[in-house]
Amino acid sequence: xxxxxxxxxxxxxxxxxxxxxxxxxxxxxxxxxxxxxxxxxxxxxxxxxxxxxxxxxxxxxxxxxxxxxxxxxxxxxxxxxxxxxxxxxxxxxxxxxxxxxxxxxxxxxxxxxxxxxxxxxxxxxxxxxxxxxxxxxxxxxxxxxxxxxxxxxxxxxxxxxxxxxxxxxxxxxxxxxxxxxxxxxxxxxx
Amino acid sequence: xxxxxxxxxxxxxxxxxxxxxxxxxxxxxxxxxxxxxxxxxxxxxxxxxxxxxxxxxxxxxxxxxxxxxxxxxxxxxxxxxxxxxxxxxxxxxxxxxxxxxxxxxxxxxxxxxxxxxxxxxxxxxxxxxxxxxxxxxxxxxxxxxxxxxxxxxxxxxxxxxxxxxxxxxxxxxxxxxxxxxxxxxxxxxxxxx
Numbered sequence: 001x002x003x004x005x006x007x008x009x010x011x012x013x014x015x016x017x018x019x020x021x022x023x024x025x026x027x028x029x030x031x032x033x034x035x036x037x038x039x040x041x042x043x044x045x046x047x048x049x050x051x052x053x054x055x056x057x058x059x060x061x062x063x064x065x066x067x068x069x070x071x072x073x074x075x076x077x078x079x080x081x082x083x084x085x086x087x088x089x090x091x092x093x094x095x096x097x098x099x100x101x102x103x104x105x106x107x108x109x110x111x112x113x114x115x116x117x118x119x120x121x122x123x124x125x126x127x128x129x130x131x132x133x134x135x136x137x138x139x140x141x142x143x144x145x146x147x148x149x150x151x152x153x154x155x156x157x158x159x160x161x162x163x164x165x166x167x168x169x170x171x172x173x174x175x176x177x178x179x180x181x182x183x184x185x186x187x188x189x190x
Numbered sequence: 191x192x193x194x195x196x197x198x199x200x201x202x203x204x205x206x207x208x209x210x211x212x213x214x215x216x217x218x219x220x221x222x223x224x225x226x227x228x229x230x231x232x233x234x235x236x237x238x239x240x241x242x243x244x245x246x247x248x249x250x251x252x253x254x255x256x257x258x259x260x261x262x263x264x265x266x267x268x269x270x271x272x273x274x275x276x277x278x279x280x281x282x283x284x285x286x287x288x289x290x291x292x293x294x295x296x297x298x299x300x301x302x303x304x305x306x307x308x309x310x311x312x313x314x315x316x317x318x319x320x321x322x323x324x325x326x327x328x329x330x331x332x333x334x335x336x337x338x339x340x341x342x343x344x345x346x347x348x349x350x351x352x353x354x355x356x357x358x359x360x361x362x363x364x365x366x367x368x369x370x371x372x373x374x375x376x377x378x379x380x381x382x383x
Contacts, residue, residue, distance in 0.1 A: 077288070078342055081332075081337065104222065106223070106337060106339070107219065108220060108222040110219045110220075
């Protein structure tokens with residue numbers, strides 16, 4: 001039944017009737033639009049979930065033909081086939097890990113952009129941090145040794161030696177001067 | 191004095207690693223399937239005989255060669271394989287990999303049967319023209335078996351032992367050199383074991 005037909009049939013006389021008609025019209029339009037949307041939206045929504053998961057998984061996987069591209073961005077035939085495989089497995093309800101394992105079984109760790117942490121890949125994962133620690137250690141030792149050298153310098157440097165000698169010389173000069181004046185006064189007294 | 195040698199030695203080690211890395215082909219991805227059971231399948235043959243499965247060759251050392259008529263490197267490899275098939279008695283099974291490419295049927299109008307028929311006629315014509323080294327050839331139209339075997343570029347060749355275990359994978363065309371240096375010694379070793 002068309003909403004307009006309903007309004008005509010109600011014969012709008014007063015405000016109340018008009019309000020009722022509007023409510024009916026809104027209801028009719030509301031049910032119309034939601035029911036028509038629901039028919040299209042349902043398959044679209046489930047597809048979107050699958051596609052989103054596909055992109056999420058495929059971004060972590062390497063295309064084997066064009067090796068610097070991810071499986072999600074590559075247009076190689078094989079990438080397309082592999083995406084189809086991943087899609088199929090998502091629909092089957094496999095977990096992300098199961099799907100990745102499926103590809104690793106066939107193509108090796110190379111397909112993973114983020115290699116698994118295992119003894120074989122320890123050097124890869126922890127190597128940079130180990131290098132950093134070694135570098136820090138070397139730096140600390142170097143600083144410590146330099147400080148030790150500076151302290152030693154304060155005690156045995158040529159300069160402090162010179163100062164000592166200079167003081168010693170001045171003392172000697174002073175002694176000589178005192179001796180000289182003493183002998184001079186003695187001579188004067190005599 | 192000796193301290194100056196430490197960075198020099200480290201630099202030498204780095205150069206050595208880089209030099210080795212330069213010589214390796216990044217397109218040769220080591221297969222995780224080596225020393226694992228060859229994935230099972232059952233596929234239609236090129237000639238239309240009974241479907242073939244790797245089980246049929248249990249107890250024999252055999253080769254699986256992935257090929258296609260659209261594959262340029264296969265043409266380079268083919269005469270080597272033809273000569274090899276006459277020289278040595280191991281069965282060579284051809285895996286006709288995705289003979290019909292997406293651009294051959296862009297609107298996906300053709301039925302599976304029509305695709306199989308087209309692939310068979312193309313493959314047969316090609317083998318007639320260039321020689322047939324295969325004991326038989328199987329049709330992997332959608333490339334699913336190829337994925338199971340970790341195929342990512344045609345041609346590829348697998349050596350499978352008497353127990354159905356993959357022992358070697360050759361990525362790229364088989365050359366007279368790889369045949370004499372690698373493939374034939376491996377096959378002889380497996381046949382004697």
